[in-house]
Amino acid sequence: MACEVPGNTVVSVKSVLRKCAVMLVSLLASFYLLHSLTQFGGSALRAQDSLVPRPELAEAALRRKRVLHRWTGGSVARQRFEDGEDTPGQQVRFDARGFPLVSGKLRALGDGIKRLPQAIIVGVKKGGTRALLEFLRVHPDVRAAGAEPHFFDRFYDNGLDWYRDLMPKTLEGQITMEKTPSYFVTREAPAQIYSMSRSTKLIVVVRDPVTRAISDYTQTLSKKPDIPSFESLTFKNRTTGLIDTSWSAIQIGIYAKHLDNWLQFFPMRQILFVSGERLISDPAGELGRVQDFPGPQEDHHRQTLLFQSDQGLSMPEES
Ligand SMILES: Nc1ncnc2c1ncn2[C@@H]1O[C@H](COP(=O)(O)OS(=O)(=O)O)[C@@H](OP(=O)(O)O)[C@H]1O
Structure with missing residues (x-):
């Protein structure tokens, strides 16, 4: 025991004191470190708020x-x-x-109002319409409905307020868009879009009708694996090569026929044709064409769909 050996007791007391001193110093050092860190944090916060x-x-x-x-x-x-x-x-x-x-x-996120679309991708099915819309919506001035509204081919009776309600909110100067590729082959769609706004910009993504038909067929086949072969649906007579133009996959690809219907209401300059093939091979070049898409000339006092590289994109107010 320490009391029985005085020499050792002295050593033992010294060692306890030394340990106490070390503990005190490290305690003080910790306090100092903590203090410095909180001071630094405080100044960082102040810098943030500066x-x-x-x-x-x-x-x-x-x-x-x-x-x-x-x-x-x-x-x-x-x-x-x-x-x-x-x-x-x-x-x-x-x-x-x-x-x-x-x-x-x-x-605030809730800012802006819902507007009717000023530009619509009206076709064609399997042309690359989703890709185009996704490319365009990267632009800060483009807002687009996510799903296909199918207003002009299925839900027209619901009325324009219903249609408008499907659109995202936009701020002043932003463009509202939607895409429903089946509009292109819907007989009533041109008249109805015209009555909504005759200055609506129309965009049609076209693609080689044969590859488009194959893409269309492949989609149907994935849902209905029992359908006849592509060849048997395409040809009325395989020997003569007579094509069945009543089959929807072929019918959609007869672009000129459907276009006639649109031209009854809209001038050609108001319809932009985008190449589905070039959207893959040269997306930037093809998007550049969309950006330069001029609006109708009949209204000289309004800016129409213009994606100008230096000014961004502007649209007219609804007529
Ligand atoms: N970046 C890009 N550019 C052009 N095309 C692209 C792009 N990405 C996909 N695709 C092809 O587009 C085809 C689908 O077209 P849609 O989006 O119009 O289909 S749909 O009508 O909305 O169902 C579909 O064609 P298939 O693959 O031949 O079926 C897609 O592959």
């Missing part, structure tokens, strides 16, 4: 914004920056890493 513009960070942030804009076609950038940091004269807020913070003026 209203003082930080020009050295602003440039880097804007560079990031431009890259983001390029990558997303502007959609993400628009949401993050809309009415915020880009507004001239408005103070920009940056977080500690120099990223611009979303300002209090960011629009």
Whole structure:
């Protein structure tokens, strides 16, 4: 025991004291570290909230914004920056890493109103219409109904209010679009779209009628595996090569016949034909054509569907 050996007792007390000192020092060091960290965190938070513009960070942030804009076609950038940091004269807020913070003026998600579509992809089935709509909706000024509304071929009796309600909300200057490829072969569709708005832009994605028919047939076959062969449905007489033009897969591909119906109501310049093949081989080039799609000339006072590279995209108000 320590009390029985005085020399050892001295050593033992010294060692206890040393241990106490070490513990005290490490305790103080921990307190100091903790204090420093909370101070740092506090200043980081203050930097985040700072209203003082930080020009050295602003440039880097804007560079990031431009890259983001390029990558997303502007959609993400628009949401993050809309009415915020880009507004001239408005103070920009940056977080500690120099990223611009979303300002209090960011629009609420519920903003905007539902409008009737100003541009419709009316056809053709299996032409590449989904791909085109998805490409277009990357544009920050395009909002599109997700599912096919089938208003002009199935639900016309529901009325325009019903149709409008299917559309996404849009802000001023944004374009509402939808795609329902079966409109192209629906006899009543041109008249009905015309009566909704004669300035509606029409987009038709066309594709080699034979590949289109095969694509159409393949889709049907996947749902009904018992249907006759493609060849037997296509030919009325295999020997003479007489084609059965009443079969829907062939019928849809007789583009000129359906187009006649549209031309009774819309001038050719108001209908844009997009190549389904080029959408695959040269999507950028084909989308460029859509962006340059001019509107009808009859209304000189309104801008129509114009995707101008320097001005973005603008549309007329409904007539
Ligand atoms: N990027 C791109 N560009 C052009 N085409 C594409 C693209 N991506 C897909 N596809 C092909 O489009 C075919 C489907 O066309 P749709 O979207 O019009 O079909 S549908 O009518 O809405 O069912 C369908 O054709 P098939 O594969 O021959 O059936 C798709 O493969």
